[in-house]
Amino acid sequence: MKIAVSVGDLNGIGIEIALRAHEQITQLCHPIYTIDPMMLERAANLLKLKIPEDFECEPVGTLFELTPGEISAESGVFSYDSFIKALEMTRNGESEAFVTLPIHKEAWARAGIPYKGHTDALSEILHKEAIMMIGCERLFTALFTHHIPLRKVPQMIKERPLKRFLCDLYHEIKEERIGVLGLNPHAGDGGILGNEEEIIQRAIEAANRELMEEIFHGPLVPDTAFSPHSREHTRYFVCMYHDQGLIAVKSLYFDESINVSLNLPVVRTSVDHGTAFDIAYRGARPSIQSYLNAVKEAIRLAGKRKSYRI
Numbered sequence: 001m002k003i004a005v006s007v008g009d010l011n012g013i014g015i016e017i018a019l020r021a022h023e024q025i026t027q028l029c030h031p032i033y034t035i036d037p038m039m040l041e042r043a044a045n046l047l048k049l050k051i052p053e054d055f056e057c058e059p060v061g062t063l064f065e066l067t068p069g070e071i072s073a074e075s076g077v078f079s080y081d082s083f084i085k086a087l088e089m090t091r092n093g094e095s096e097a098f099v100t101l102p103i104h105k106e107a108w109a110r111a112g113i114p115y116k117g118h119t120d121a122l123s124e125i126l127h128k129e130a131i132m133m134i135g136c137e138r139l140f141t142a143l144f145t146h147h148i149p150l151r152k153v154p155q156m157i158k159e160r161p162l163k164r165f166l167c168d169l170y171h172e173i174k175e176e177r178i179g180v181l182g183l184n185p186h187a188g189d190g191g192i193l194g195n196e197e198e199i200i201q202r203a204i205e206a207a208n209r210e211l212m213e214e215i216f217h218g219p220l221v222p223d224t225a226f227s228p229h230s231r232e233h234t235r236y237f238v239c240m241y242h243d244q245g246l247i248a249v250k251s252l253y254f255d256e257s258i259n260v261s262l263n264l265p266v267v268r269t270s271v272d273h274g275t276a277f278d279i280a281y282r283g284a285r286p287s288i289q290s291y292l293n294a295v296k297e298a299i300r301l302a303g304k305r306k307s308y309r310i
């Protein structure tokens with residue numbers, strides 16, 4: 001199976017992860033990296049790593065000088081071009097899915113790229129609201145809102161959009177039990193600490209009616225939703241905002257967790273960590289586990305879609 005891989009911000013750890021993991025990745029699939037061979041050579045020389053002979057590149061982007069560990073507009077443009085090429089390859093059938101290595105959002109902003117990140121770009125380009133789901137086999141959290149200021153979250157919680165989100169999520173993952181967290185401390189304490197839970201409750205009930213099954217449960221008290229006892233019965237959770245879901249996942253499974261974009265016409269997964277500029281090109285040997293898991297999930301999801309088409 002061919003999987004396109006966008007290399008992310010070349011001033012960060014992504015390209016080192018791709019090079020170090022390549023041998024293991026080729027045992028899983030046929031990876032095609034969207035990077036200019038000259039830029040690959042520059043990065044490999046700085047890293048003092050040998051480029052594998054079967055490291056297949058799809059040339060893309062404009063050459064620039066690498067500045068390891070630094071934010072630059074040039075690197076932002078290159079990472080965006082790499083991402084777009086991997087997306088195009090998947091849309092036109094040159095690859096069956098694509099995996100993204102980490103970008104730096106400020107580098108995209110400096111480059112004038114009008115998206116906050118991969119997920120926002122996918123939603124705009126594909127004209128479909130992407131669902132961001134973060135985690136690993138033991139715990140996944142789907143984010144109802146993600147890259148917006150916290151003060152804007154309450155106004156985003158409306159019954160119809162949340163109900164649609166819940167139904168779309170179910171159709172993507174087909175999980176029999178999904179927990180839905182409340183927004184406020186103690187899930188509102190009966191309205192004393194906020195009334196958003198009333199909206200969440202109505203959305204849960206509406207989604208379960210449409211699905212004709214009790215799939216969604218909640219609103220759950222956020223500070224106990226991820227307790228060991230709770231996770232014995234539930235692996236998938238819907239969270240109202242970014243940190244509500246990611247703090248739990250990254251505290252428990254930092255090296256293993258991945259990012260999955262659901263509800264789209266293409267399969268896209270990603271590592272669930274950043275560019276790590278503080279350790280880039282410094283011999284730190286960053287973990288490759290998230291990348292391996294992202295590739296495995298991309299293969300699984302692409303295979304699942306292929307079986308549906310047969």
